[in-house]
Amino acid sequence: MVVKAENYNRPGDKELGVLFDGGKVRKRREWRGLKDTLYDYGRWLHIMGILAKFIAKPRNIKAMFRYRWMANYLATPHMIDKFTMGLRDEPLRIVHTSMDFVVYDVASTLDNIFRGDRRTGNDVEYSKKCVLSDENAMTAFMMGFPTVHAILREVPCMFVANLLTQYSSTHYLDVAQQAGIPGDVCPMPEAEAGTSIDDDFAVLGCCAVQVNTTCDGSLMGNGIIAKRLEREYGIPTFQLIAPMRHREPDVQKYAAEDMKKAIAFVEEHSGEKWDWTAYFESAKRVNDATRKRMAWLEINSTPYPQFVGAPFSLYNDTNYMGNCGRSKLFPPVDAKLLKLAQQGYEAKRMMAPEYRHRCIVWGVQPQYCIDMLNWMVHCWGVVPLTDMLSMINTKMIAEEDTPENRDQAYYDMAWLNENMIMRNRTHGGYKVLVNELWEFCDMMHADMVMMWEHMSCKALDGMHGQFEEQARERGIHLVWVCHDLCDPRVYTRQAIRNQFNDYMRTVMREEPLDPSIETLPDENAW
Amino acid sequence: MKDLKHLLYFENLLLNADNELVEKAKEDGKICVAFVCENIPEPLLNVGNAFSVRLRAPRTDSMEISTYYMTSFLCEYSRALLERAIEGGYNFTDCIMAPDGCTMINRCVENMELLKALGTDKDKFFYSNMEIPLKADENGKELYVLQCKNHILAPLHDTYGIDTSDAAIRKAVEEHNKVCRLIRAIGDYRKGDKPRITGYEFHVLTLATYVAPKYLLIDKLEETLEELKTRRPEKKDYRARVVVVGSEVDDSDFIKLIEDTGAYVCADRFCYGSIPGRDPIELTDDEDALTQVCSQYMYRCQCPRMMNMEKVYGRKQFVNDLAKEYNADGIIYEQVKFCDPWAYERTMGSTMLRDDFGYPVLSVDRPYNINSSVGQMRTRVQAFVESIEIKKIRGGAK
Amino acid sequence: MSILANIFKKLLIAGGSFFAVTFVVYFFNLDMKLTSKIEPFLIKHYDTMPRETYL
Numbered sequence: 001m002v003v004k005a006e007n008y009n010r011p012g013d014k015e016l017g018v019l020f021d022g023g024k025v026r027k028r029r030e031w032r033g034l035k036d037t038l039y040d041y042g043r044w045l046h047i048m049g050i051l052a053k054f055i056a057k058p059r060n061i062k063a064m065f066r067y068r069w070m071a072n073y074l075a076t077p078h079m080i081d082k083f084t085m086g087l088r089d090e091p092l093r094i095v096h097t098s099m100d101f102v103v104y105d106v107a108s109t110l111d112n113i114f115r116g117d118r119r120t121g122n123d124v125e126y127s128k129k130c131v132l133s134d135e136n137a138m139t140a141f142m143m144g145f146p147t148v149h150a151i152l153r154e155v156p157c158m159f160v161a162n163l164l165t166q167y168s169s170t171h172y173l174d175v176a177q178q179a180g181i182p183g184d185v186c187p188m189p190e191a192e193a194g195t196s197i198d199d200d201f202a203v204l205g206c207c208a209v210q211v212n213t214t215c216d217g218s219l220m221g222n223g224i225i226a227k228r229l230e231r232e233y234g235i236p237t238f239q240l241i242a243p244m245r246h247r248e249p250d251v252q253k254y255a256a257e258d259m260k261k262a263i264a265f266v267e268e269h270s271g272e273k274w275d276w277t278a279y280f281e282s283a284k285r286v287n288d289a290t291r292k293r294m295a296w297l298e299i300n301s302t303p304y305p306q307f308v309g310a311p312f313s314l315y316n317d318t319n320y321m322g323n324c325g326r327s328k329l330f331p332p333v334d335a336k337l338l339k340l341a342q343q344g345y346e347a348k349r350m351m352a353p354e355y356r357h358r359c360i361v362w363g364v365q366p367q368y369c370i371d372m373l374n375w376m377v378h379c380w381g382v383v384p385l386t387d388m389l390s391m392i393n394t395k396m397i398a399e400e401d402t403p404e405n406r407d408q409a410y411y412d413m414a415w416l417n418e419n420m421i422m423r424n425r426t427h428g429g430y431k432v433l434v435n436e437l438w439e440f441c442d443m444m445h446a447d448m449v450m451m452w453e454h455m456s457c458k459a460l461d462g463m464h465g466q467f468e469e470q471a472r473e474r475g476i477h478l479v480w481v482c483h484d485l486c487d488p489r490v491y492t493r494q495a496i497r498n499q500f501n502d503y504m505r506t507v508m509r510e511e512p513l514d515p516s517i518e519t520l521p522d523e524n525a526w
Numbered sequence: 527m528k529d530l531k532h533l534l535y536f537e538n539l540l541l542n543a544d545n546e547l548v549e550k551a552k553e554d555g556k557i558c559v560a561f562v563c564e565n566i567p568e569p570l571l572n573v574g575n576a577f578s579v580r581l582r583a584p585r586t587d588s589m590e591i592s593t594y595y596m597t598s599f600l601c602e603y604s605r606a607l608l609e610r611a612i613e614g615g616y617n618f619t620d621c622i623m624a625p626d627g628c629t630m631i632n633r634c635v636e637n638m639e640l641l642k643a644l645g646t647d648k649d650k651f652f653y654s655n656m657e658i659p660l661k662a663d664e665n666g667k668e669l670y671v672l673q674c675k676n677h678i679l680a681p682l683h684d685t686y687g688i689d690t691s692d693a694a695i696r697k698a699v700e701e702h703n704k705v706c707r708l709i710r711a712i713g714d715y716r717k718g719d720k721p722r723i724t725g726y727e728f729h730v731l732t733l734a735t736y737v738a739p740k741y742l743l744i745d746k747l748e749e750t751l752e753e754l755k756t757r758r759p760e761k762k763d764y765r766a767r768v769v770v771v772g773s774e775v776d777d778s779d780f781i782k783l784i785e786d787t788g789a790y791v792c793a794d795r796f797c798y799g800s801i802p803g804r805d806p807i808e809l810t811d812d813e814d815a816l817t818q819v820c821s822q823y824m825y826r827c828q829c830p831r832m833m834n835m836e837k838v839y840g841r842k843q844f845v846n847d848l849a850k851e852y853n854a855d856g857i858i859y860e861q862v863k864f865c866d867p868w869a870y871e872r873t874m875g876s877t878m879l880r881d882d883f884g885y886p887v888l889s890v891d892r893p894y895n896i897n898s899s900v901g902q903m904r905t906r907v908q909a910f911v912e913s914i915e916i917k918k919i920r921g922g923a924k
Numbered sequence: 925m926s927i928l929a930n931i932f933k934k935l936l937i938a939g940g941s942f943f944a945v946t947f948v949v950y951f952f953n954l955d956m957k958l959t960s961k962i963e964p965f966l967i968k969h970y971d972t973m974p975r976e977t978y979l
Contacts, residue, residue, distance in 0.1 A: 024963075025956035041950050048955070068970040074959035081953075179979055180873035180889060184599060184864050193870070199976045212660055212833055216629050219660075220830060220870030223838040224979060227874070230835065239833045243669075244626035245657045250676050254657070254669040261665070427626070429655065430636045458600050458866060462633025465595030466640055526960070877979045 001447075002381075003303045005350040012037065016086050016378055017516025024526055025078055036088045043096045047077055047103055054107050059121035063114045067200055072161040072168045073110075075526040076103060079164050082371035083311050086378040086514075090344030091351050094307050094337060098315035101333050105318055106160050113153055116204035118233075131266055132208035132235070135159055135192065136218065138420045139324040140413040141209060141240065141262045143286075144279035148270045152322055153202055158191050162367035162486040163314070165526040166493065169486040172198060186456045187485045188214075189221030196225045207269035208237045209262055214423040215459055238265040244427045246418035255414035276401055279409060282325035283399040286416070289319050292334040294394060299345050300385045301444045305358075306341040306349065309373035309384050313365065316390045321421050351377045352513055357477070358445055361387035362437055363452030363460050364422060366483040369493045372500070375520075376450070380504050381513045385444045388452075389421045391436070426459035433459070434466050441476055448477040450500070454485050479503045493522050527760055531753055532746045533727055536734045540778070541584055543610065544618045547738040551577050552618060556739070557686045560619040560644075562607065562635065563627050564797050565658045565831075567670075567823045569698040569807065570678050570816070571623060572740065574689035579619065580736040580798065582776040583610040586895050595637050596630075601864045602894030603774055604634035611643035619644055620686070621651060623678055625658040627831055628867055650685050654678065661834040662824050670820035679816075695815040703806040705740045708747040712754060713800050716792045717852055720759035725770075725791025726782040732800045733776060764790035766914040768888075769849050771795040771875065772860035773868040780896040780903075784858065787908045792852040795828065795845060796860070802826045830871035841871070842878045849885060856886040856914045858907070863891050886914050 011033025013019070021027040029044075031037055051073075054060050064070045080103070084095050114120045116127035129147060133139055135154035142150040161168035169187060172194030177183055179197050181190055195201050208229055212219035226237040241258040243251035263274055293316060296307045315337075319330050361373060361384045376382040397412035398405040418424065425433050437449065451467060454460060471478035481499045484490035501518055504510050512518045539545045552558060559571040559578045571578035583606035592608035610616060622644060624635040635653065638644055645651025656677035659666030679690040688694075709732055715722040731750065735743060765788035774797035775781070781791050795801045807822050809815055828841055849857060859876045861868035869891075876889040888910040893899045949955055 024960040026953050028952050029950060031951075037951075041947060044950050045946065064966070065969065066973075068967075071963055071966045071970070074963055074966075075956070078956050081956075175977065180876065182864075182869045182891060185866050185869050197977060197979055210833075216831065216866035217870070219833055220867055222833065223835070223870065224874055226835055226838070227979070237835060239661060239835065241660045243657050243660075244632070245655065248657065250672055251657045251669065254659075254665060254672075257665045257668075258661075426629075429626075429632075430640065455597075455599055458629045458864075459633065461597040461599045462604075462630065462637070464597045466637065526956075874979060 003350070003355040005353055006348065008350065008353040010086075010088055010353075012088075015516040016514055017520070019085070020521055022521035022524065024524055026081060029081060030085065032088055032092070036092055040084065040092065040096070043080075043100055044077060046100060047080060050104055050107050051076060054111060057111070057114075059114045059117075060111065062120045063110075063117065063202070066119055067157075067202070068171060068198075069157045069161045069168060069195070069200065072164040075164040078526050083309070083374060085371070085374055087351060087374075090306060090340050090347065090349050094340045094344070095311045097333060097336055097340065098307070098311045101329075102314055102318050105322070106156060109152065109322075110156050112149055113151055113156070113202045113204065116151070117202035118204060119202070127204040128206050129270055129272070130205040131270065132205040132229075134209070134211050134213055134218070134222070135188070136213040136321065136420055136422055137209070137211040137240075138321055138417045139326065140416040141259060141266065143282035143325055143413065144263070144274040144276060145266060145270070145272055146275055146278040146326075148266065148272050150326070151205060153204075154192050154195075155322065157195050157201065158188060158486070159367065163370065166368035166488040168368075170489060172200070173487055184456055186215055186217040186454070187487050189217040191486060193221045193224045196228050201225075203233050203235075205235055207265065208235055209240050209266065210237055211240045211242055211417065211420075213242065213420060214426055215457065236269060238262055240417065242418045242420065242423065246424065246428045247432065252411055252414060255418060256410040259410050259414045259417065276406060280399055280401045280405075283397050283409070283412070284325070285328070285331055286325035287396045287399055288331055289325065289334055290394060290396065292338050293320075293390070293392075295338055296341055297386060297390075297444070299341050302345060303355070304345050304348050304350065305383055305385055306344040307337060308386070309377070310365075310370040313370070313373075313387045313389050316392070317421050320392055324416065351383070352381050354381050354513070355383045356381040356510065357383070357448045359384050359448040359450050360437065360440055360444065360446045361450045361452065363388060364426075364454040364457050364485065365389070365452050366454070366485055366491075366496065368486060368488050369483065369496050372493075372497060375497065375517060376500065378514050379512050379517050380500070380510065382448065382450075382504075384450065385446055386440070388425050391440060392421060392424055393419045426457070430463060430466065434463055434470060437467075438470065438474055438476070441474070446476070448479065450479045450481060453480050453482045455482055455490070456484060477503075477508070494519060527722070527724075527757060530723075530727060530750055530757075532750055533730065535746065536730045539734050539738050540730065543579070543582060543584065543615055543737070545738055547742045548579060548618060550742060551739040557620045557682070557688060558618055559682070560616060560622040561624070562622070562631050563625050564803055565625045565627050565823070565827065565829055566623050566656075566678070567674060567819050569695065569702040569819055570674055572698040572702060573679070573682070573694045575686070576682060576688050577739040577741070579738070581607055581610075581616060581622075582737060582798075583607055583615070583894075584777075586610065592637075595641070596633060599864055600633065601630045601862050603776075603862050603865075604630040606894050608634050608637050608643070611638045612641060614646065616644050617646050619651075620648065621645075621654065621681070623654045623656070625656050627658055627829065628865070630865070652681055652685055654681050659824055660831065662827065662832055662837055663834070666824055667817070667821050670824055671817050674816060674820060692815050695819065696809060699807050699809055699815060699819065701740055704744055705735050705747065706804045706806040708744070708751055709735060709800050709804040710806070712747070712751055713804075715754050718759075719763075719853075721790065721792070722754050722757045722759045724785055725794070726778055726785055729775070729778045729781045729791075729794060729799070732794065732804060733778060733798055735804070736798055764788060766790070766855045766911045767792045767853060768856050768858050769793040769795060769845065769852060769854045770799075770858045770860060771845050772858075772872060773862045773865045774798050775860070777894070777896050780860075780892065783896055783900060783903055784907050787904060787911050789907065789911045792854055793848050795848055797829075801848065802828060830867040838874075842875055842882070845875065845879060846883045846885075849883075854885075855918070856888065856910065858910070859887060859889045861891050863893055886910070886917065
C-alpha cells in the first residue's frame with residue numbers, strides 16, 4: 001500500500017546527489033531550509049563540543065597516536081551527516097537525539113578506556129575497578145556493580161569504527177589472516193583477533209568477562225584475545241556461557257548458574273560486592289527501555305513510522321547491550337525520543353514524498369553501509385520499519401527487591417545475556433530466525449524484507465534456501481543484499497546498493513524517487 | 527606388509543552410509559539412531575534395542591542442492607550431509623540426534639527437518655536437538671545429564687520403547703568399551719619404530735566402528751588384532767611420523783594421501799578418529815552411569831567449542847602429549863573448508879605447537895572429499911615431510 | 925548604560941563572528957575536509973610504529 005505525504009514539500013536540497021563529488025568527504029553539508037539547517041548546525045556545534053572536551057585531555061591525544069583505530073574518530077561528524085541525509089522536522093530531531101547521545105556515550109567510553117589504559121592514562125586505581133567485556137555481550141552481569149566500570153573495549157575498535165570509516169577494519173583483518181586465520185570466517189571476531197595480535201587494544205582492567213556471543217567465530221576469537229590478556233598482561237579472564245538453545249526451558253538453570261559464577265569472579269577481582277539495590281534500579285531501567293522500544297515499534301507499525309533505520313538499530317544496540325540499564329542518562333533520552341516519535345506520528349511526518357514499500361531489514365548489517373537504510377527511503381521510497389538487531393527481548397524482568405526476585409534475577413540476567421543483539425536470532429533454532437521474521441512482517445504490515453546476507457555469517461547463510469522458499473510462499477518480496485560485514489574490499493558500498501537497485505528496477509519495475517543518489521561516488525569516501 | 531584379512535571388508539562398509547551391517551541390524555529389528563557430532567555420548571545411542579550410526583557422505587561429488595539451501599560458505603561436511611539426505615541416502619535411519627554444537631551442523635539438521643529429508647514414510651521418525659556444555663565444569667556436567675535425559679533417552683524411550691535404564695546404559699557402555707579397547711590395542715601398534723599397521727588401515731577400522739553397529743564388528747576386530755600380533759612390518763622407514771589433528775576426517779583417502787608421500791600417520795586426534803573418540807569409559811558403582819558417561823565425555827572432549835581457558839590451553843598440551851607418546855616428528859593441523867571453530871583452533875594450535883612446544887607444523891584446510899584437491903594437498907604434505915627430513919639430517923631439535 | 929551597551933555590542937560582534945565562522949565551516953564541511961587531510965599522516969605514523977605482533 002503506497003502512502004503518499006500530503007502536500008510534501010521538503011525545504012532545501014531536493015536532490016541529495018549534489019552533496020557528493022567522489023571525494024573522501026562530502027562537498028558540503030545539506031541545506032535543509034533555514035529552521036532545520038540552523039537546528040542541524042546547533043547539533044554539529046554540540047558534537048564539536050563533545051570532541052573538543054575529549055581531545056582536551058592529553059591522554060586522549062596520546063591514544064590517538066598509539067592506536068590505529070582512533071584515526072577513524074576524525075570522521076565522527078561525517079557519520080552523523082550520513083544518518084541525517086535528507087531528513088527534516090521530527091525525523092531529523094530523532095536521529096540527532098539518538099545518535100548525538102550515542103556519540104557522547106562512545107566518547108565517554110573512550111575516555112574511560114584511556115583513563116585506565118596502561119599505555120596512555122595509566123590511572124592504576126581506576127583500572128582496578130574496570131572489567132573488560134566483549135563487543136556483543138550484554139553487560140547484565142554488571143548491573144549490580146555501580147562502582148565498577150564495564151569497559152566494552154572492542155566496541156570502539158571495531159563496531160563503532162566501521163560506522164565512521166569503511167576501511168577501519170581492513171588492516172586488522174589482514175593481520176589476522178597473516179597469522180593464519182582463514183578469510184571465510186566472520187570479519188567481526190576476526191578483526192578483534194587481529195587487533196589483539198597487532199597489540200592494538202588498550203590494556204586495562206582487573207579482569208575480563210568474555211561471552212560466546214554471536215557465533216562460533218566470536219566464541220573462538222575469545223581464546224586468542226584471552227591468551228594475550230592472561231599471559232602477557234596478567235588480566236584474568238572468565239568465559240561466561242550463553243546457551244545456544246536459549247528458548248528452551250532446560251538450559252536456563254545452566255545459564256543462571258554461570259551468571260552467578262561470573263558475578264563472583266567480578267567480586268573476587270574487583271574487590272567490590274554485588275549491590276542488589278543498584279541491580280533492581282537497573283532492572284527498572286531495562287524494563288523502561290523495553291517499553292519504550294516496543295512503543296517505537298508500535299509507531300513504526302503504523303503508516304507513519306518515525307524512529308527507523310540505522311539510528312534506531314544503533315541506539316537500541318547502545319542502550320540495550322552496552323548500557324543494559326546501568327546508566328541513568330538513557331531514560332530521559334528514551335522519553336524524548338518517544339515524545340518526538342509521537343509528535344511526528346500525529347503530524348504524519350514522512351521522510352520521503354511517498355512510502356512505496358514497508359520493509360523489515362533482516363540479517364546482520366554491514367557497519368560501513370548501514371546508512372543505506374536512510375538511502376532506501378530517499379532513493380526508492382522503501383521505509384525500513386525495524387531490523388533484526390532491534391527485535392530483542394520483550395519480556396519484563398523482575399524489578400522489585402524481594403528474596404524470590406533475587407533468585408529470579410540470575411535467570412533474568414542470563415535471559416538478557418542469551419538474548420543479546422544478533423545472537424537472539426542467529427542462535428536458538430530456525431524458529432527465531434526464520435519463522436519469527438514472517439510474524440514481524442505481519443505485525444508491522446511489511447510487504448518487503450531486505451535481507452542483509454553477510455556472506456561469512458554461517459548462521460544466516462545456513463537458512464538461505466529456507467528464506468527464499470518461505471518468502472515466495474508468503475508473497476513477500478525478499479531482496480538479497482550481500483556483503484562482508486566490515487570488509488568493503490569484498491563488496492563495495494555501490495555494489496551493495498546496486499543489489500537493491502537491480503531488484504527495484506527489474507522485479508518491482510519502479511523508478512527511483514531521487515535518481516541523483518541511485519549511484520553514489522563514495523568508493524573513496526570515509 | 528601383507529594385507530590385513532578384513533581390510534577390504536571394512537573398506538566396503540565405508541562405501542555406503544547404509545552398509546550391510548546397518549541393514550542386518552535393521553533386519554534384526556533394531557532402531558537406527560543417526561548422529562552427527564562427537565559431542566553426543568555414543569553409548570547412550572546404543573542402549574537397549576538401538577544402535578548408532580554417525581552420518582557421513584562417502585563419494586560425495588556435487589553439492590549443488592545443499593549449497594542452494596546453505597550457500598557455499600558453510601562447511602562441506604554439513605553440506606555433503608544435507609545433499610545426501612535430500613537424495614534419500616539416510617532414509618534407513620529412525621531418528622537423528624544433533625547437538626547445537628557448531629552453527630553449521632545445526633543448520634544442516636534444521637534444513638533436513640524443514641525439508642523432511644529424513645524419515646520418509648516413517649511416522650515415528652524424530653529430530654532431536656540438544657544443548658551441550660560450553661565449559662567443562664560441574665555446571666556443564668549437570669546440563670549434559672539433563673540434556674541427555676530430555677533429548678536422547680526420553681525420546682528413545684517414549685517413541686520406540688527403548689530401555690534407557692541405568693542397567694541398559696551400563697550394558698551399552700560395556701559393548702562400547704569392548705570396541706574401544708580393541709581399537710586402542712590395534713592403535714598401540716602405531717607407536718613403535720616399525721609399526722604393524724598403517725595410519726590409513728587404522729583409520730578405516732576406526733571409521734567402521736562409527737558407521738556400523740558395534741556388536742557386529744567385534745569378531746572381525748578381534749581377528750584383526752590377532753593378525754597384527756604376528757604381522758611383519760615394512761622394512762623401510764617412514765620419512766616422518768606425524769600426528770593429524772583437526773576437524774572431522776571421514777575420508778580415509780586423506781590419510782592415504784599423507785602416507786603416500788612417505789609420512790606415517792601415527793596418531794589421529796580428529797573427529798571420527800580414535801583419540802579421544804575411542805577412549806573406554808570407566809564406570810564405577812558410586813554414581814549413576816549416565817552422569818559418569820557425561821562427565822567423561824565432557825572432561826576428555828577435545829572439540830574447540832569448549833571455551834574455558836583450561837580447555838583452550840589443554841587442547842594444545844594434549845596434542846603435545848600425544849606427539850610425545852607416539853614419537854611424532856611433526857604435526858598436521860587440518861580443517862574442513864569453512865569450519866569456523868577449527869579455523870581459529872588451527873591457527874592457535876599450530877602457532878603454539880610450533881612456538882611453545884617446538885614441533886614442525888603443517889596447517890591446512892581441505893575439501894570434504896579430498897579427491898577434489900589431491901594435487902594441492904600432496905604438494906603441501908610433501909614439502910612438509912621434506913622439511914622434517916632436512917631438519918633431521920641437520921640434527922635439528924624438534 | 926553605555927558600558928553595558930558596549931559589552932553587549934562586543935558580545936554581539938563576537939557572537940556574530942563566531943556564528944559566521946563556524947557556520948561557514950559547518951556548511952562547507954571544512955571540518956571534515958581538514959581532518960581528512962590529517963588522516964594519511966596518522967596512517968603513516970601507525971605503519972612505522974614498532975609493534976609486538978604475535979598471537
